[in-house]
Amino acid sequence: MTTIVNPKEKEEMLSKAAVQGRSLWDDARIRLFRNKAAVTSMIILGILVVLAILGQLGVWVHDYDTIYRDRVSQPPTLENWHLLGTDAQGRDLLARTLVGLGVSLMVGIVATVVSLLIGVTWGAIAGFVGGRTDQLMMRFVDILYSLPFIFFVIILMVVFGRNIILIFVAIGAVEWLTMARIVRGQTLALKGMEFVEAAEAAGVSQWMIIRRHIIPNVLGPVVVYVTLMIPVVILAESFLSFLGLGVQEPLTSLGRLISTGAQDMEVAPWTLIVPAVTMMVTLFCLNFIGDGLRDAIDPKDR
Amino acid sequence: MFAFVLRRLLVAIPTIIVITAVAFFMMKVAPGGPFDLERPMPEEIRERLLAEYGLDQPVWKQYIDYMAGLVQGDFGPSLKFLDKDVAELIGEGLPVSLMIGALAMLVAVVLGTFLGAIAALRQNTSGDFAVMSFAMIGVSIPPLVMGPILALVLGVYMGIFPTGGLNFSRYGLSVLVLPVITLALPQIAIIARLMRASMIEVIRSNYIRTARAKGLSASAVIVRHALRAAVLPLVSYLGPASAAVISGSLVIERVFQLPGMGAYFVDAALQRDYTLVMGVVVVYATLIIVLNLIADLIYSVLNPRVSYDS
Numbered sequence: 001m002t003t004i005v006n007p008k009e010k011e012e013m014l015s016k017a018a019v020q021g022r023s024l025w026d027d028a029r030i031r032l033f034r035n036k037a038a039v040t041s042m043i044i045l046g047i048l049v050v051l052a053i054l055g056q057l058g059v060w061v062h063d064y065d066t067i068y069r070d071r072v073s074q075p076p077t078l079e080n081w082h083l084l085g086t087d088a089q090g091r092d093l094l095a096r097t098l099v100g101l102g103v104s105l106m107v108g109i110v111a112t113v114v115s116l117l118i119g120v121t122w123g124a125i126a127g128f129v130g131g132r133t134d135q136l137m138m139r140f141v142d143i144l145y146s147l148p149f150i151f152f153v154i155i156l157m158v159v160f161g162r163n164i165i166l167i168f169v170a171i172g173a174v175e176w177l178t179m180a181r182i183v184r185g186q187t188l189a190l191k192g193m194e195f196v197e198a199a200e201a202a203g204v205s206q207w208m209i210i211r212r213h214i215i216p217n218v219l220g221p222v223v224v225y226v227t228l229m230i231p232v233v234i235l236a237e238s239f240l241s242f243l244g245l246g247v248q249e250p251l252t253s254l255g256r257l258i259s260t261g262a263q264d265m266e267v268a269p270w271t272l273i274v275p276a277v278t279m280m281v282t283l284f285c286l287n288f289i290g291d292g293l294r295d296a297i298d299p300k301d302r
Numbered sequence: 303m304f305a306f307v308l309r310r311l312l313v314a315i316p317t318i319i320v321i322t323a324v325a326f327f328m329m330k331v332a333p334g335g336p337f338d339l340e341r342p343m344p345e346e347i348r349e350r351l352l353a354e355y356g357l358d359q360p361v362w363k364q365y366i367d368y369m370a371g372l373v374q375g376d377f378g379p380s381l382k383f384l385d386k387d388v389a390e391l392i393g394e395g396l397p398v399s400l401m402i403g404a405l406a407m408l409v410a411v412v413l414g415t416f417l418g419a420i421a422a423l424r425q426n427t428s429g430d431f432a433v434m435s436f437a438m439i440g441v442s443i444p445p446l447v448m449g450p451i452l453a454l455v456l457g458v459y460m461g462i463f464p465t466g467g468l469n470f471s472r473y474g475l476s477v478l479v480l481p482v483i484t485l486a487l488p489q490i491a492i493i494a495r496l497m498r499a500s501m502i503e504v505i506r507s508n509y510i511r512t513a514r515a516k517g518l519s520a521s522a523v524i525v526r527h528a529l530r531a532a533v534l535p536l537v538s539y540l541g542p543a544s545a546a547v548i549s550g551s552l553v554i555e556r557v558f559q560l561p562g563m564g565a566y567f568v569d570a571a572l573q574r575d576y577t578l579v580m581g582v583v584v585v586y587a588t589l590i591i592v593l594n595l596i597a598d599l600i601y602s603v604l605n606p607r608v609s610y611d612s
Contacts, residue, residue, distance in 0.1 A: 143317055145542060150549040151567070151583050155325060158571045159332040235444045242446045242553055243568050255446065262450035262557065266458055276447045283442040291438075 025216070031296035038292025041285035048282060052105055055098025062092035064099040065250035073268040085270045087260065096252055097275050101282065103253040107167060107237040108230040114172025115233075116226060119179025126180070127187025138184065141177050149174040150239065157245040164247055171236045175229065182225055186218045220297040227290035231283045238279065254279040303602070307595070314591045318584070322372075323365065325583045329576050330361045336381035336574045355381060357576075368577075372584065378577040382570070388581035395563035396585065402554065402562065403547050405482045410489035410543070415533065417490070418497025422532075423524070425502060433494060440491020445550050449484040449557035456480065481558045485550050489543055496539055501532040530604060537601045541594035548586055 032038055054060070061081050072090040074082055084093040126137040156170045190196060190213070199209050238255020240246040247253050254275050261272030337343065337351050352358045356367055371378055377388035421433035456462045463480050504510060505528050513523045552564035563582055570578040 149545075150552065151586065152324070152328070154568060154571055155328045155332075155579070159328055231442070238444065238446060239549070239553060243556065245568070258447055258450065262453075265450060265454045269454060272450055272454065276451060279447055280443055283444075284438070287438060287442050 035292040041288035045285040052102035064095040108234040111172040115176040119176035123180035123183030127184040382575040399562035406485035409486040414493025418494040422501030437491040540597040
């Protein structure tokens with residue numbers, strides 16, 4: 001006996017069946033959470049982010065810019081709650097490191113978004129239009145690729161003064177090249193894929209093809225690259241700060257703290273070690289997460 | 303091959319023109335000038351000085367004059383080091399930067415390739431794990447962290463290596479150790495990762511299986527067949543790598559107080575020493591373009607599928 005299913009129920013059952021299937025992303029998530037290094041990194045990074053936010057809010061007993069003239073270059077101590085000591089000007093190192101971490105993370109995220117916007121647009125246009133336009137656009141990227149960009153960024157910083165928004169834009173504007181290459185490659189490859197043709201032949205709408213086939217396939221490498229981009233940007237910012245071109249005192253970033261710490265390292269090694277270790281841990285976590293994501297989304301090399 | 307080199311050199315010329323133009327006009331847009339001192343000098347002297355260096359001309363004319371000089375190998379006088387030409391300053395700084403950079407690249411390529419190949423051949427063993435952990439440390443610890451920490455531990459606390467300056471007569475070649483290691487470390491890491499990935503791909507390929515099947519010894523398969531194909535991605539990374547080493551040298555030269563070219567650059571830009579900034583940009587841009595060309599040529603020699611003669 002056949003049961004008669006009314007259309008509404010049928011739809012419900014179908015959607016249930018669709019939910020039960022494991023998508024590419026479910027698989028990726030499972031693989032990612034099996035990766036111990038990546039999970040540990042996510043937890044540590046989460047803690048660091050929370051600490052950085054608390055640092056920005058100034059909940060710690062010391063402000064990052066309060067100068068205690070009688071407590072210059074104190075090693076880490078419980079006295080007066082200078083848990084990580086004070087710097088050569090008598091400011092609490094813990095408060096400063098947290099603020100610096102916040103600034104570095106913020107630069108990392110914002111500049112990455114800038115590079116993402118430029119890179120995805122450029123790469124998608126080149127890959128989609130193809131032909132001569134594609135060649136020209138990618139040749140331009142090739143030329144830019146091998147230039148010592150840091151020189152232009154340095155000149156930019158000098159020209160427009162040390163403005164934190166400019167740091168975002170300048171770093172983002174020079175780090176979009178790889179993104180453009182990745183997106184272009186993916187777009188080109190996807191355009192000719194059988195499953196896209198099959199979907200077209202089956203009469204799936206253009207929008208549905210883009211949503212179901214193009215975006216998920218481009219997204220994987222882009223997500224991975226973004227995760228690996230953030231540490232690169234953090235490095236670029238600290239590089240500028242180290243040369244004295246980054247954020248301005250009394251505001252600080254990890255690069256700036258390392259730079260001043262390096263100057264005082266013989267008298268007060270903790271002013272170098274604390275920000276250096278913070279930066280190392282942050283970069284480690286971001287790199288492990290990025291690697292984990294790559295292996296999860298594209299497990300070719302495992 | 304010759305036609306290819308010629309074509310690339312012809313492309314290099316407009317590239318350098320664009321680079322110099324961008325750098326030149328950006329510097330000119332910057333507020334302030336080389337003669338803005340803390341105590342302002344009398345207007346007449348200022349004007350005489352500006353006229354002396356041609357800085358009273360319209361900017362486009364200054365650019366054309368500069369390029370005209372550059373073509374004849376004249377980098378112009380430095381605006382801050384008043385008794386020196388930019389060419390002299392670069393002549394002093396460039397050998398130092400080149401030596402450190404070239405040594406770092408050499409160490410990075412040799413060690414990186416070796417470590418990456420080892421890791422690939424022993425994939426998923428403890429050796430592989432050790433190399434990859436080392437590579438992770440290398441990419442996560444930038445020169446600006448590594449430099450000061452190495453200087454603190456090996457230089458200040460343990461006193462094994464000197465930490466500052468380039469005093470060959472007093473310390474000998476050991477002054478080079480810390481700067482070169484610091485500069486090379488991230489590149490060793492990146493090259494080792496690239497090498498491992500490409501080596502793994504190569505040793506799974508059919509022609510390697512064929513080579514093994516026809517009875518070649520393991521070492522012959524690796525050295526004669528696998529390595530040659532596996533280093534190809536590395537060769538195309540050499541261009542970006544040299545750009546990275548050059549940017550890294552800006553930090554290294556500051557950390558270890560080396561009298562290199564990068565050390566001038568930031569100060570020159572801050573003090574609006576236009577000619578010195580331009581000189582450094584021109585030299586480094588040319589260097590990078592040439593290195594990229596060399597990398598492409600090596601690529602074509604190693605990869606018989608690429609032909610530039612068509």
